[in-house]
Structures are given as structure tokens and as C-alpha cells.
Amino acid sequence: MKTIHLNSSNFTYWKHRSTPNVMALGFFDGIHNGHKKVVKTAGDVAKKGNLPLAVMSFFPHPKTILSKGNTTFDYLMPTSKKASILESLGVDTFYVVECDKDFLSLLPEQFVSDYLLNLKVVHAVAGFDFSYGHRATGNIDRVKKDSHDQIDVTKVKKIDFHGKKISSTWIRELISNGEMEQLSNVLGRYYETEVYWDGQCFKLAPYYMLPAKGMYKVAIKINERVQETEVVIPKNQNRIYLTEKLIHRFIRSDKVEIIWSHQIPVVQEIHSSSAFTV
Ligand SMILES: Cc1cc2nc3c(=O)[nH]c(=O)nc-3n(C[C@H](O)[C@H](O)[C@H](O)COP(=O)(O)O)c2cc1C
Numbered sequence: 001m002k003t004i005h006l007n008s009s010n011f012t013y014w015k016h017r018s019t020p021n022v023m024a025l026g027f028f029d030g031i032h033n034g035h036k037k038v039v040k041t042a043g044d045v046a047k048k049g050n051l052p053l054a055v056m057s058f059f060p061h062p063k064t065i066l067s068k069g070n071t072t073f074d075y076l077m078p079t080s081k082k083a084s085i086l087e088s089l090g091v092d093t094f095y096v097v098e099c100d101k102d103f104l105s106l107l108p109e110q111f112v113s114d115y116l117l118n119l120k121v122v123h124a125v126a127g128f129d130f131s132y133g134h135r136a137t138g139n140i141d142r143v144k145k146d147s148h149d150q151i152d153v154t155k156v157k158k159i160d161f162h163g164k165k166i167s168s169t170w171i172r173e174l175i176s177n178g179e180m181e182q183l184s185n186v187l188g189r190y191y192e193t194e195v196y197w198d199g200q201c202f203k204l205a206p207y208y209m210l211p212a213k214g215m216y217k218v219a220i221k222i223n224e225r226v227q228e229t230e231v232v233i234p235k236n237q238n239r240i241y242l243t244e245k246l247i248h249r250f251i252r253s254d255k256v257e258i259i260w261s262h263q264i265p266v267v268q269e270i271h272s273s274s275a276f277t278v
């Protein structure tokens, strides 16, 4: 899979290199079951038409631009992690459009002509609630008309869990409440974060979300070796402490992933001093 970071300076270059394709549209933070359905639907259309499968996402998230940096935005995963999951879903080209004020000001019809038609999209796939264009007034039903019938569309129906729409927003809420077990049901897999060892504890790599303070059952993956253990996140600290000495000695450069299983109820207040370190 090729990941292409599109911006106003390189757009013409990539436009000339694009070929007719089927494209799935959306931000896709966390790649939950709803997102997977959208990408798989686009994949089926691509296969039928013998066309490559593309995904278009944006960075940073439109909300960070619209709030003029006034609200913090918790990403579920960095673009690189999104890319590796999309690759596993059979995506050929992953476009990440640089999101800025000018991009967000595009009228829906401009977005269709400048981005979709120019990148030779012949079929666009998005969920029932995908919005785009100035004041978010564009929707997938408009794409066909705005492209003068050059782009066919498929709108994916709502994927829910026990009646509630699966969304990145809901997943963020579950993480900030430490509801990791429920989160795995909604996400369709365990939440995974990359972390790094600072000599005493783990710190979260950028663009991942730290669960609420508490004790958690996790699996720690180091260079493909997986070990189950428990970790503690103390109050008001962006740190993750081990509760037992692990045989493995972490090196600062180790690529470590934490796979979050569930929260363990604890009676007393958790302080960092109560957490052992290796
Ligand atoms: C070209 C383009 C222009 C957009 N302009 C706006 C805008 O003016 N106002 C807005 O609230 N959202 C705008 N959005 C954001 C989308 O409506 C939507 O919120 C975004 O794609 C992220 O999806 P999500 O909020 O479902 O995660 C725009 C998106 C695109 C692709």
C-alpha cells in the first residue's frame, strides 16, 4: 500500500499519477467495525470493477482546525497505525489530505471536483453520516449529482452495537472512563497503544489515548513476544506503571505495545508510589 500525504504543493504531481479507483471516505480514527464495513464495501466494489481501492482521510482532525486550537483532541491512533490496518484490509492507496482552513472552506461541489474527480475516483463509498464541505453541508448522496454522474456512490448503513451507533466518539468516551472491556466489543478488537519505556515507567506514544486512572489487565508486546501482566495508571499522571517485576528488561528504544484487556477493580486510591517498577 502506498500512503500519500496530499497538500496544495504536491497535489498536481499526485493528480497526474492517479488512475481510476474506488475510494472510501472519512476520518477513520481507530478503525472500528463501522469503518471496516465502509472499507470492505469499497473493496468489494473495487474487486467487481477490477479497480484499485483507495481511502481518503485527513490530518489533523477538522475539529482541531475549527476550534482554532482551543480544544484538545484525543486521537485514538496515529496515521501510521491507521495505514497499517488499512493495508491489512486490502487498500492500495491511502491519501491523507492536509486539513487546514482553506480545505475546510471548500464548497461540497468543489471538494468533489478538486479532490474526487481530479484523483480519478469513479465510485465513492462512505457511511450514512459522512459529511464534508463548508459547514459540513455535503453528504454522500450529493456526490453523484455534483460530479455530473461521473462518480457512482454507495452509502453504507449504520453499524451499531446493541442499538447504538459505533463511532470514534463513543470509543473515546469508553477509554476516558476506563471501560476497556466494553470498548473491545465496540471496537471489534482490543485497544492497542504504542508506548515507550523511560527507565521507570511507560509513556504513551503520540496520538494514542490513555485510559482513565486505575489498574488494568493488559498484554505487553515487545518485539512480537507477548506477556500478560497488570499495569497501573495513577491519578493525574500520563504514566503507566507495571505492578510486578518482569523478567524482560526494557531498553529505551524497544518497540513496546500495550494491549488493553479490562480494568481491575481496586479499593484504595491509586498513587504512583504504590506501583512497583522494574
Ligand atoms: C472538504 C471538507 C470540508 C469540511 N468543512 C467543514 C466545515 O466547514 N465545518 C465542519 O463542521 N466540518 C467540516 N468538515 C468536517 C466533516 O464534516 C467531518 O466532521 C469530518 O470529515 C470528520 O468526520 P467525523 O466528525 O465524523 O469524525 C469538512 C470536511 C471536508 C472533507
Ligand SMILES: Nc1ncnc2c1ncn2[C@@H]1O[C@H](COP(=O)(O)OP(=O)(O)OP(=O)(O)O)[C@@H](O)[C@H]1O
Binding pocket: 025, 026, 027, 028, 029, 033, 034, 035, 037, 038, 125, 126, 127, 128, 129, 130, 131, 156, 157, 158, 159, 160, 165, 166, 167, 168, 169, 170
Ligand atoms: N457505525 C457506522 N456505521 C456505518 N458507517 C460508519 C459508522 N461509523 C462511521 N462510518 C463511516 O465511516 C467513515 C469514517 O467515519 P468517521 O471518521 O466520520 O467516523 P465516526 O466513527 O463517526 O467518527 P466521529 O465519532 O468522530 O464522528 C465515514 O464515511 C462514516 O460515515
